[in-house]
Amino acid sequence: xxxxxxxxxxxxxxxxxxxxxxxxxxxxxxxxxxxxxxxxxxxxxxxxxxxxxxxxxxxxxxxxxxxxxxxxxxxxxxxxxxxxxxxxxxxxxxxxxxxxxxxxxxxxxxxxxxxx
Amino acid sequence: xxxxxxxxxxxxxxxxxxxxxxxxxxxxxxxxxxxxxxxxxxxxxxxxxxxxxxxxxxxxxxxxxxxxxxxxxxxxxxxxxxxxxxxxxxxxxxxxxxxxxxxxxxxxxxxxx
Numbered sequence: 182x183x184x185x186x187x188x189x190x191x192x193x194x195x196x197x198x199x200x201x202x203x204x205x206x207x208x209x210x211x212x213x214x215x216x217x218x219x220x221x222x223x224x225x226x227x228x229x230x231x232x233x234x235x236x237x238x239x240x241x242x243x244x245x246x247x248x249x250x251x252x253x254x255x256x257x258x259x260x261x262x263x264x265x266x267x268x269x270x271x272x273x274x275x276x277x278x279x280x281x282x283x284x285x286x287x288x289x290x291x292x293x294x295x296x297x
Numbered sequence: 298x299x300x301x302x303x304x305x306x307x308x309x310x311x312x313x314x315x316x317x318x319x320x321x322x323x324x325x326x327x328x329x330x331x332x333x334x335x336x337x338x339x340x341x342x343x344x345x346x347x348x349x350x351x352x353x354x355x356x357x358x359x360x361x362x363x364x365x366x367x368x369x370x371x372x373x374x375x376x377x378x379x380x381x382x383x384x385x386x387x388x389x390x391x392x393x394x395x396x397x398x399x400x401x402x403x404x405x406x407x408x409x410x
Contacts, residue, residue, distance in 0.1 A: 217401070223403060224301075224402050225388065225390075225401035226401070273340075283328060283330075283345065283395030283399075284330065284345055284353060285330070285332070285340075285342060285399065286342070287332075287339045287340040289338070289339045
């Protein structure tokens with residue numbers, strides 16, 4: 182079975198500071214990796230995804246993530262955050278094999294709070 | 298292109314009543330997923346349709362939940378009878394292919410009192 186662990190439930194940070202949101206996963210089969218963001222009173226929006234190829238993935242709004250297979254991690258980073266980045270961020274995986282292929286398994290989410 | 302649409306956005310019902318949630322996926326997306334987030338917990342998979350067929354319903358909590366996707370277009374999720382523990386946000390998502398990005402709706406917040 183697969184699982185996703187987001188190590189921080191809340192991350193407060195000042196505006197223009199760098200941020201890293203951590204995500205580790207567990208799986209016995211190959212996975213695809215995703216980061217989704219939920220802004221207040223909105224649905225989930227895809228930030229970025231790793232399907233194959235380069236392990237450094239760039240997404241929208243200046244975010245990037247690096248897939249590290251040996252450490253089973255997919256941490257999300259942004260060099261300089263804005264107030265508008267305040268939201269809840271979800272790491273998710275889906276398997277490449279089996280009947281549950283395509284179904285997303287989510288972490289519990291990390292609430293990023295950007296302060297002026 | 299219209300996104301995934303869910304309604305109602307909010308629903309408050311009494312325990313024992315029936316509620317039906319609706320999801321309209323992006324046009325042309327054969328794959329449709331339902332997820333649920335109970336307060337304080339992670340978002341969990343409920344079921345997956347490919348066109349009108351249920352591909353995987355392993356996440357459905359019990360037989361009080363019934364999902365349909367007639368004609369392979371919109372989908373409904375009925376809860377009958379509703380219990381307090383059914384409260385949460387129900388998300389619908391659709392994708393063109395199974396392992397590519399899924400586009401999510403804004404969710405339906407269900408409160409059972």
